[in-house]
Amino acid sequence: MRYLVSGKEMKLLDQNTSQVFHVPELVLMEQASMAFVQKLLLLKQNKLSTALIACGSGNNGGDGLAIARLLREQGIFVFVWLAGEEEGHRTSSSYDVQKQICSAYSIPVVQKEKVSAGEASYDVVIDALFGTGLSREISGELANDIDVLNQLSGWKVAVDIASGICSDDGAVLGTAFRADDTITFSFGKKGQYLWPGNEYCGKVHVVSMGITQESWLDHKPHTAVLEPEDLKKLPSRMAHTNKGSYGKLLIIAGSVNMSGAACFCAKAAYRMGSGLVRVFTCEQNRLILQTKVPEAVLVTGQENEEETLLAEQLQWADAVVFGPGIGTGQRARRMTSTVLAQCRVPLVLDADALNIIADQPELLEQAKTDIILTPHPGEMSRLTKKPVSEILTTLEQSAETFAKRFHVICVLKDFHTVTAVSDGMTYVNLSGNNGMATAGSGDVLAGVIGSLLAQGMKAEEAAPLGVYVHGLAGDAAKEKCGVRGMMASDIIEGLKEVEKS
Ligand SMILES: NC(=O)C1=CN([C@@H]2O[C@H](COP(=O)(O)OP(=O)(O)OC[C@H]3O[C@@H](n4cnc5c(N)ncnc54)[C@H](OP(=O)(O)O)[C@@H]3O)[C@@H](O)[C@H]2O)[C@@H](O)CC1
Numbered sequence: 001m002r003y004l005v006s007g008k009e010m011k012l013l014d015q016n017t018s019q020v021f022h023v024p025e026l027v028l029m030e031q032a033s034m035a036f037v038q039k040l041l042l043l044k045q046n047k048l049s050t051a052l053i054a055c056g057s058g059n060n061g062g063d064g065l066a067i068a069r070l071l072r073e074q075g076i077f078v079f080v081w082l083a084g085e086e087e088g089h090r091t092s093s094s095y096d097v098q099k100q101i102c103s104a105y106s107i108p109v110v111q112k113e114k115v116s117a118g119e120a121s122y123d124v125v126i127d128a129l130f131g132t133g134l135s136r137e138i139s140g141e142l143a144n145d146i147d148v149l150n151q152l153s154g155w156k157v158a159v160d161i162a163s164g165i166c167s168d169d170g171a172v173l174g175t176a177f178r179a180d181d182t183i184t185f186s187f188g189k190k191g192q193y194l195w196p197g198n199e200y201c202g203k204v205h206v207v208s209m210g211i212t213q214e215s216w217l218d219h220k221p222h223t224a225v226l227e228p229e230d231l232k233k234l235p236s237r238m239a240h241t242n243k244g245s246y247g248k249l250l251i252i253a254g255s256v257n258m259s260g261a262a263c264f265c266a267k268a269a270y271r272m273g274s275g276l277v278r279v280f281t282c283e284q285n286r287l288i289l290q291t292k293v294p295e296a297v298l299v300t301g302q303e304n305e306e307e308t309l310l311a312e313q314l315q316w317a318d319a320v321v322f323g324p325g326i327g328t329g330q331r332a333r334r335m336t337s338t339v340l341a342q343c344r345v346p347l348v349l350d351a352d353a354l355n356i357i358a359d360q361p362e363l364l365e366q367a368k369t370d371i372i373l374t375p376h377p378g379e380m381s382r383l384t385k386k387p388v389s390e391i392l393t394t395l396e397q398s399a400e401t402f403a404k405r406f407h408v409i410c411v412l413k414d415f416h417t418v419t420a421v422s423d424g425m426t427y428v429n430l431s432g433n434n435g436m437a438t439a440g441s442g443d444v445l446a447g448v449i450g451s452l453l454a455q456g457m458k459a460e461e462a463a464p465l466g467v468y469v470h471g472l473a474g475d476a477a478k479e480k481c482g483v484r485g486m487m488a489s490d491i492i493e494g495l496k497e498v499e500k501s
């Protein structure tokens with residue numbers, strides 16, 4: 001697991017390192033710039049001969065000037081554009097020092113007219129206009145400067161973060177540099193991974209500049225990304241066990257003409273390691289379920305006995321998934337009330353269950369168990385009564401606010417799904433790909449998380465880990481089918497590859 005930080009947190013880490021651990025700002029700047037150059041050369045295998053470095057007037061610009069000097073040392077023809085100063089902005093003291101050094105080495109300075117005229121071309125265009133210090137919309141000449149950079153040909157690389165992207169949430173503040181790659185210091189910044197910032201920052205490379213975990217002091221980071229080593233947290237398999245040792249999962253899913261959701265969910269749960277899965281569904285789905293997932297035990301009932309049967313099944317289960325394909329009619333609404341009132345084991349609420357709860361959020365408050373909700377932005381919009389556009393641009397905040405308000409875990413699904421757990425941690429998921437935007441993918445996720453819960457994982461661990469594993473399964477499916485050919489069943493098959501990794 002690694003942490004992602006906001007701009008404010010990065011500033012705090014910088015300050016603590018300078019003030020408590022006595023590492024001067026210029027030393028950090030030198031280390032950052034050296035690490036940047038090392039990475040840059042590695043990425044292009046030393047095949048660079050010309051570079052343009054556009055510098056703002058703060059410390060990001062200071063980095064840019066140090067980078068110019070270090071690239072020159074490597075025999076690269078460098079040109080700096082002092083865009084911040086040209087626009088009359090106040091310079092930082094470290095920028096002033098770096099500029100003095102550059103002047104002493106006679107590093108060539110180009111003016112805007114020359115850059116915008118496109119007279120020269122550069123192998124790499126480096127953006128050091130703004131970093132984590134960006135605090136408001138970029139306007140006027142500086143906005144135009146960014147547009148000028150975007151129009152240049154050549155490989156585009158951002159120093160720390162693409163200028164114009166808010167480090168905290170990925171918003172575009174006015175306009176933004178479009179980087180192919182971003183080389184960032186010490187910690188990934190949240191805005192590099194959240195939409196639309198992720199599209200502007202390109203591939204993000206984190207390099208060390210000498211700020212270590214100690215610099216957190218007593219502040220606790222609260223956004224994390226799971227990594228391959230976190231797969232060790234998956235429930236272990238012992239030698240002397242039987243199918244009952246891996247939990248009893250109840251999946252309440254499917255309705256007339258909606259059998260697929262139940263199939264995907266149950267299959268995914270078995271592939272995730274469940275030993276016993278029961279599917280509570282309607283009688284009409286018997287044949288298809290018994291053909292597609294013969295491993296699952298089916299429970300169906302007549303309308304007049306269904307409520308009693310459901311209550312009995314809730315008693316049997318170690319974990320419950322409720323919602324995929326249940327519809328939003330009277331039967332589904334009755335079941336929602338029963339499940340939320342009577343379930344005493346960890347519960348995943350997905351799909352139609354979320355749409356029903358959107359009309360009766362008080363049901364969530366009455367529940368007496370750990371709940372994980374897995375809305376996509378459309379469902380989240382119905383749950384919160386906020387437009388989808390707002391949810392998409394405030395993904396982390398939306399998940400966090402909902403989790404805190406209802407004391408639940410909120411898995412807000414998107415290209416980079418955000419999981420907010422009730423203790424204040426949020427996880428940004430980086431596994432997966434756009435081929436997973438396909439029917440049934442969400443049912444698979446619900447089955448994966450449900451399975452982990454039934455195997456005894458705590459809800460706050462099962463939710464982010466389930467999301468991560470689901471993404472890895474999607475990546476395995478991409479290898480086999482490509483992003484267009486991928487279907488939910490391929491993601492289920494992909495779960496086998498995650499197990500092998
Ligand atoms: N600190 C350290 O130890 C190290 C930091 N490092 C590097 O420093 C970077 C952060 O540097 P930074 O804090 O100087 O801010 P930066 O992003 O360069 O912006 C400059 C100034 O612009 C201003 N401003 C803001 N928004 C604006 C707008 N829309 N339009 C116009 N002006 C605007 C704002 O000043 P304000 O006007 O708000 O007073 C801001 O201060 C970081 O990303 C990393 O690259 C590394 O060297 C390692 C050591």
Ligand SMILES: [K+]
Nearest residue numbers: 127130161163
């Ligand atoms: K930058």
